[in-house]
Amino acid sequence: MAKVEIRRVSKSFGEYRAVNEVNLTAEDGKILVLLGPSGCGKTTLLRMIAGLELPTSGDIVIGDKTATRLHPKDRNIAMVFQNYALYPHLTIYENIAFPLRVRRFDGNIDEKVKWAASLVGIENLLARKPRQMSGGERQRTALARSLVRDPQVFLLDEPLSNLDAKLRNSAREELRQFQERIGVTSIYVTHDQVEAMGLGDRICVMQGGVIRQVGTPQEIYLDPADIFVASFIGSPPMNLVKEEKRTVGFRPEIFLPESCFEAGEDLFRVQFTIQRVEYLGGDRILYGMAGNPLPPTKVVSRLPATVNMSPEIGSTVSFALRQTDLRYFDAEGVAMPVTQRAAVRKVANG
């Protein structure tokens, strides 16, 4: 087991800067998720950790060895590719045995292969070729192949994106349990925030080749470091209302009719004109315009089914949220520290 340190790593493709001065540490035995929209540099970063791409500058340290210029085979890492990259000409058995064979493993290969296959529950399929397998079975094979030789670090590049939605939920759960059992340092790349929140011990949000925020799923959700993270995480994302020199943010699910709050709570009240209602079963999504005291802006409220209210389209209702749930971002879009926020609000109210 080892931790992975990324020190001021940059990668340019010609003029294009895919990764820009990234510093990041993946803790020993934990899952670190690299999350971001496509083209944000997360896959490039992962490929540099794997040794498939040479950083333009900076260093990558795996365990306590500088691995920046090491060949992939000398890093003792394993990787699950987005397309699984199973060798089509080999059986599942030979696919799993491949890393052992090329490393001239001197123990009992057969035993190891069967052990890895049983870990992911494909021991009955070993004689098949990859093309005879379902998507889920291929993904398991890829896992078994990457684990058969006890790697120091486990890299996963959107391993669930080729599965259908239903399978993806159960595969995510399995993956999490699996990682906990073997306890290997893992770096997981995805653009799916649900996957990131559900799997990650820590999440690193990237955009435009730079890190926007690193933190636990709670930290990222509750205290987004900037406007990008605030609007990228959450579904629907955080409401952002631009005021003169700053932006006010609040999550749709805490933005409720005033009647939902108890008397005496320190509330921030907003006039809300309802324009459209989307019924989702457990929730209703209300689209509308925020009004006084905020400048007119489109905002969204997410009402749980437990809230007893029949929203009328066109009506203006008094909505509210707790003062402590408000978030502020400065003119550059960077979140303001909590103490500073409270001060600003007081001035505004006064």
Add this chain to the structure above:
Amino acid sequence: MAENNTVLPGDRTLAYLAIAPSVAIMILLVAVPTVTVFIISFQNVGAGELSGPFVGLRNFERILSDPAFFTALFNSFIWVFGSVALEIVFGLGIAMLLNQQFALRGLARAIILTPYLIPTVVAVLTWKYMFNDIVGVLNYLLIAAGIIDHPLQWLNSTSMAMFSVILVGVWKFFPFVVIALLGILQAIPQEQYEAAQIDGASALQRFWRITLPHILPVLLLTALLRTIWTFHKFDIIYLMTGGGPINSTTTLPVFVYDEAFVDFTMGRAAAVAIIAFFILSILLAIYLFFMKRAEARQ
């Protein structure tokens, strides 16, 4: 995201090392010779010599005042346009036929494609035997069917020889058109025909409005490739007639060969080769222009 390409330390060396033999061959055996042809075309290279004194444009002047050159040029155009037009017509018709469902389709397809696979020398040999004016089966069949009343001099008359050579060329090379068009014909969505039928389009209208627009780009590309290759074609004509009788089938490649390796006037041969090369470039440009326009219209 596009497929990533791995870059490891040492990859650059490997990349250039792996391509080096190919580059060397292409430079030594294609690029340098092409330049050499240009140089030779300005030299007077005689029999048994490999280079000679610089003579400026004299080779070109001699060629352009030689009536035999213009005969060869004319023959080349007849040969190219005759062959390509017939190959396209038969190729398209037979491709559409093979696109239908019928029993033993695989066998019919195999037989129809075979002429393209067999060596040119074999095709020539067989046809020469069939063309033979005394024992040839073609004359026999045509007389028996009442189409002609006396044996034809397929290869021995100046008026027939070009036709006969084109006939053999078309027989040998139309399967290329069939192969190219079958692929694209099979890719036309069947629903389009069904929709057209419901809309009341006749078979002919369906061909003009659905089939042809779909296959046009491939058809033009195929015609372009066939034009280039037919223009280059040397062996089939040389083996059938040697350019005769009385130069009636001498195309530019045959003319170049005669100048270079029969008369051993290498400089003039090189000049003809270069003129032919430029004509080909013009043909290429015209075709590319039409292809661009056809694509723009879609």
Add this chain to the structure above:
Amino acid sequence: MTASQISLGAAGRARPPVRRNMDMADLHHVTSRLMIYLLVITVTCVVGFPLFWMVICSFKTSGELYQFPPAFLPHQWTFTNYRDLFVQTNFPIYFMNSLIVAGGATALSLVIGGLGAYSLSRFRFFGLGTFSLLTLICYMLPDVLLVIPLYIYVVKLGLVDTLLSLIIANTAFTLPLTLWFMRSYFNAIPASLEESAMIDGCTRFQAMRRVTLPLALPGLVSVGVFTFNHAWNEFLFALVFTSSETNKVLSLGLATWIGQDNIYSWGMLLAGAVLVTIPVVVFYLLVQRNLITGLSAGGVKGE
């Protein structure tokens, strides 16, 4: 009561009117089927006749070969033409020479072009893109343009009348095809397979040998057949570079006989033609099966 109501009533009682409609459609269907079969049979017969005639006549006695009107099937099947070909002529030498030239050119073209195509497919270094474009232009150059300078080099290097000169020339002419074909073939093999192999412990060379090469095999076989066929058929270089009986290849050998058809019998020529065709047809049958075996189907992604 109107006519339509009456007919409706009749149809309600008995089925026949409905079925008669289908008979009409069937008739139309049958005639169009008939047309298709008629056309297919005509086309197949016309196109296939020269091949049929070549094979049939190679088994005729010399008397029947020169008989007019010709008989369609030989009265007496004979192998004399084939026997004479081996006993009386240099055909076996020609055949060996063709095998050497075509085999040599194919091997060289596959090794050199295969490596080059791998480089063109997997790397994006300076100059590689330009080079692949240039090879495409080379593919369009006429052989009659290049034969003049190449002949001069062959003379200067003392390679006149050698099989080596033919091997080299054929390699040069088939190289662009190999480069382009194998490049697109390698492009279709996901780079992630090699990357995975390298993470699993292979060097780049091992990854190429253990993963990419087995997957590229069908492509190499196909392009190998094209190359072999090209060299097997090639005539112009053979005509210009070689002359002695011991260095003639099949295309040149048979071509010399055509020019002397009074000396050699048509029977032997046709028997030779059949034998020259056999390797080509066998090879194509081989490729056909290989092409059907899809390349990396199922190894990556879902379908």
